[in-house]
Amino acid sequence: MSGYDHALKYWYPVAMADELDTGQSKHTKLLNTDIVVSRSNDERLDVNAAGKSLAVQHAYGHAWTTFSDTPYPLFAIPESSEQERRFVPCGVVRVSCSPLRAVENFLDIAHFPFVHTGVLGSEPHTEVYKYDVKIDETVDEVFATNIKFFQPQASKSAEGGIETEYIYRVPAPMAAVLYKTCPPKPECLDVIALFVQPLDEETCDVWPWMALYDDTSSMADLIQFQQLIFVQDRSILENQMPRKLPIDPGHEIPTKADLTSIAYRRWLKKRGAYYGAFERS
Amino acid sequence: MTITLYNYVLSGNCYKIRLLASLLDINYETIAVDFHPGQEHKSKALLKLNPAGTLPILVTDGHVFTETKDMLTWLAQHHDQSNTWWPANNSDQLTRVVQWLEFSSRLSATIGELRLNSMLNKAIDVEAAKHGSKICLRELESHLTEQRIKGIQWLSGDNPTVADVACFPYTALSPDAGIEHDDYPSIRSWLHALRSLDNFLTMPGIHELHELKSTQKISP
Numbered sequence A: 001m002s003g004y005d006h007a008l009k010y011w012y013p014v015a016m017a018d019e020l021d022t023g024q025s026k027h028t029k030l031l032n033t034d035i036v037v038s039r040s041n042d043e044r045l046d047v048n049a050a051g052k053s054l055a056v057q058h059a060y061g062h063a064w065t066t067f068s069d070t071p072y073p074l075f076a077i078p079e080s081s082e083q084e085r086r087f088v089p090c091g092v093v094r095v096s097c098s099p100l101r102a103v104e105n106f107l108d109i110a111h112f113p114f115v116h117t118g119v120l121g122s123e124p125h126t127e128v129y130k131y132d133v134k135i136d137e138t139v140d141e142v143f144a145t146n147i148k149f150f151q152p153q154a155s156k157s158a159e160g161g162i163e164t165e166y167i168y169r170v171p172a173p174m175a176a177v178l179y180k181t182c183p184p185k186p187e188c189l190d191v192i193a194l195f196v197q198p199l200d201e202e203t204c205d206v207w208p209w210m211a212l213y214d215d216t217s218s219m220a221d222l223i224q225f226q227q228l229i230f231v232q233d234r235s236i237l238e239n240q241m242p243r244k245l246p247i248d249p250g251h252e253i254p255t256k257a258d259l260t261s262i263a264y265r266r267w268l269k270k271r272g273a274y275y276g277a278f279e280r281s
Numbered sequence B: 001m002t003i004t005l006y007n008y009v010l011s012g013n014c015y016k017i018r019l020l021a022s023l024l025d026i027n028y029e030t031i032a033v034d035f036h037p038g039q040e041h042k043s044k045a046l047l048k049l050n051p052a053g054t055l056p057i058l059v060t061d062g063h064v065f066t067e068t069k070d071m072l073t074w075l076a077q078h079h080d081q082s083n084t085w086w087p088a089n090n091s092d093q094l095t096r097v098v099q100w101l102e103f104s105s106r107l108s109a110t111i112g113e114l115r116l117n118s119m120l121n122k123a124i125d126v127e128a129a130k131h132g133s134k135i136c137l138r139e140l141e142s143h144l145t146e147q148r149i150k151g152i153q154w155l156s157g158d159n160p161t162v163a164d165v166a167c168f169p170y171t172a173l174s175p176d177a178g179i180e181h182d183d184y185p186s187i188r189s190w191l192h193a194l195r196s197l198d199n200f201l202t203m204p205g206i207h208e209l210h211e212l213k214s215t216q217k218i219s220p
Helices: A003-007 A099-106 A219-237 A256-271 B012-023 B044-049 B068-079 B091-120 B126-149 B162-172 B185-195
Strands: A012-016 A025-030 A033-039 A045-049 A052-059 A062-066 A086-089 A093-095 A132-136 A141-151 A162-172 A175-181 A189-200 A203-212 B003-007 B029-032 B057-060 B063-065
Touching (some): A012 A025, A093 A219, A099 A175, A099 A189, A099 A203, A099 A256, A132 A256, A141 A256, A219 B029, B012 B162, B044 B057, B063 B068, B068 B091, B068 B162, B091 B126, B126 B162, B126 B185
Parallel strands (some): B003 B029
Antiparallel strands (some): A012 A062, A025 A033, A045 A052, A141 A162, B003 B057
């Protein structure tokens, strides 16, 4: 099975659930194919490719579609049903990079002090402490746990620097979910997800989505905080070479701080998720 | 006096105001406007404040500014005791400042639009914007090269002014729109000079300069 065939089996976000007024439509791309997203009634969005209607489901603030008649089920985010949380779709940012690179960058903490200076990291607090990574065979997802990192402003709701705990989860090749310390509610974890719509192997639309405990920040503040972070990454992502993600070991020399990335690449390779990968397409 | 900036973090025009305020150490408050995806700048409440539906908007006691160039001018006139950022006492330089302030609108209309297209998928005439962007950068490069030959580092003279602040963001952000700086050495040198200023402020896409390691010898 080619990387492209493998990628066809998944669900991808193509719009925010409340995007477009009734009667409106927009043109976009998914896996090198032109698609049209339209709203025929108030309830739901429709997606068409070359006149053929595709399956659509609404979840986590977005409309998801797939080319497959027998897709893998869309991964679960149980926190999405906790009604006390604020659900924040952050819009879309286009990036000229492999969809896999967008996910991998999200999983990296070592760059925080240098790219997200004063927000997610700062010098001299640059050390990535030992953390654990595993591929959970029962659900076939990558997990990174026990991550601790000093953050000057961990979220919009944070007042001053704190040591933040992170858990990363990769439930699909082009999605990543982060659970991190919630400053105003330390017994709970905020959820920040990155949903990637692969336009082609070297271009993607990225849809960040959050499920937070924060009763005070305005919606615009929450969205801009996340956009600020992501667009700080964008210029770095667009300069990574090669544009596609190398997933065979041997192309790059990882360090211990890259454990999550190593597991992610290994997991992609094992699944044959080569769409957007350097080796095969 | 309270100064309130209606702000969007990814906007190069809003950044002009944040940058000058930082350089001149001016206190201000911000109100985040959900430009994307919320289109809040086109909402009734904000259109009432600024019928043009653009950002930034700057509100001070008695004034509502909706044009970025006017905001820069006003801030410098009222908060720069050195009188150099708006060189009111130097009419020759002031003429050049006004000229380059006007030029900054062309950068917004070309590189700014192209950046919105490549980042937030705004529908525009891409080829026209690319062409326009390159013409602007060449014009800027040519001027800055002439300045360098004369030993002058800034757009209008021997000191940075609001004109440099106005032209800086979209020039610096052109890689966001797919236009690298490789072809523009004088622009690169000018960007570096701006980023070296005390109290310089970054934004996404404009990174901090790496601090140069001290060349001082450590005594044994």
